[in-house]
Amino acid sequence: MDKRVSCVTLTILTESPVPLSYDQGAGNYNEIKKYHYGNEVYAKTGVSTITYEMRKQLHKNNSWVLSDIVLNKDSKKKVKNVYPTLESYESANEKGLEADVFGYLVPSKQLSKTSPLRIIPFKSVHPYRNDVQLITNRGFLDRDLDRKYFDKDEKSEEADIPKTQALANEEIFGGYYTWTITIELDRLGVLEVKDGKYLLPDEREYFSKEIREEVLKDILDVVTKLTRDIRHEKVLLKPLAVFGGAFENTIPYFWNDIILDEENRLDISNPFNTIYSYDLNDEMYVVAVDNRLKLNEDDLNKKLTSIFPVKEIKKLGEILYVGEDNCWYVSEERASKNED
Template sequence: MGKSKVSAVTFTILTESPVALSNDQGFGNYTPIKKNFMSDGQHAITSVGTMTYEIRKALHNKGWNLSGIVLNVNSSGKITNMYSKAEDIESCDKQGLENDIMGFFIPDKQISKTSPLRIIPPKSLHTFKNNTQLITNRGFLEKDLERNYFNKDGKSYEGELPNTQALANEEIFGDYYVYTITIELNRFGVQEVKDGKYLAPKDRIYMDKEIRKEALKDIMDIICNLTRSIKHQTVLLKPLAAFGGAYESVMPYFWNDVNMDNENNLILDDIVETICSYDLNLENTIAVYSSRINTKIKNENKQNKEACEFINSGYPVKEIKSLVGKIDIDEDNQWYIKE
């Protein structure tokens, strides 16, 4: 069986959430969702920090030891900044994985590592419609629950209870979301700093192959089982479609190719165009959508027939895990995919 060298894995993933995935800074008793203006209007978004937080939390749940944190405190006892512990940054075993994969910055020494894991965070496919809901505290005022009520001085409250009382207003929005994860494999599991100094590329220290392969598998398993807990709800952001693969170039090829029409049909023309334009190796590529997603191709012709036929209904999670399972590290410490 042959193999080909690869430098990155990238997946653009379609998912769905019944709630907005991030809230913005509120004011008073009003909570807006995090949004961004684009050419066609406002879209709900999350931040890179939100995504990396969820990934770090999931890594910890998988048994990873996360880095120790140094807290800089001024003379008044106030924490001025924080950063990862130097020993953990220079660790070449599992203790150094978080810093290696997520990157770090030590301001005092001006030493940093750009994360080899890149996220283009979730964006809703449709525009926000300005929907809101009123949140009340009826559960605190229901007489049938037989609660005891008190004044702020601790004495029994003898007044009449209101029927309901508004607590807050919040914006609500459920939609399909799309995001992209790209991992630069040549810097994944590679120590770039030693004794507080940068290492030349030829002197960089590689973590054990099995550690690196396990880390890649864990990251992609987290993506396949990604959850977000927000507003008393836990949402499984399961991949409903996935487009990407393992490639020689570190490029998020499909990052802006996932679009839907007003009837929630997934438009595949941009996926086809990217496959054809970059002449992507189909053996290293997946382009799969769940059977619950309706799709449409507006412009099918002889030139793109192979790409059109390549995109199929199937099981995105299985396809992602199958492709990642074919990636291995050779004696030269480079990554390869079995053909």
């Protein structure tokens, strides 16, 4: 019998050669976003950084129609806040996808939907150690490039050209990051507002089964191909390890289970301890580690779900389906075929 589930949660280890987020900076000094955790300082991102990249890729790569936006201005024509148009958050079709998945807030009407997609943002596995680099505008001041130089009026030529000029100091960081995504399936593709009013639970409208299933596949596809555009660099945040699965309860079970030692060996006893502690053996769990990662000696005899994290993440989109009761289920038949 197919098992009822209400959540997909994935805790992912990835790697980036560059920082994934910067603060606003102060003058010509660019600071990495970071925070204190325990006795160390770690690089991090904000939730909005991740959801921005996800929206962008869902639109460009998966052909999502993003919401039209209301620019709510005050009497001085300054934008106070922005929110989706009524058509966007009251549409149970392709036009309503972004508002449905990422949530919304309409202050003037006191209407909102909490996103069924929850994020614990990227955090570096290893502490930040205060590395800094100097950025200059040498490419603009190289005389060998045969440029002409002008004063600010752009008419009279500038004779006194500086040899070089420092533009900024920038903190740098590269290494492993971990993040968690949790999807509340029972609220995915569910219209909670109609005609400007909240709907009671038994009155809520559902997107079609086909759309809901495709939405989940699209989100999981983006997770496997998530990129970050930052400071003229594009980074593929490829999953190197993933702990998670599809579960009965909406809980990010594995959010703090990824630990690397000083030699970057992964301790996979943590997810197995979580599986045992929360009695998840009968649920659809995933423990997948790319074989480029080293494991602790004590963990070599532990059986992984797979050595292909990307395939395991996509597999969840293939084996989960919406039943006639509008609830989500794991297809045992599809799961067994995937194993073969």
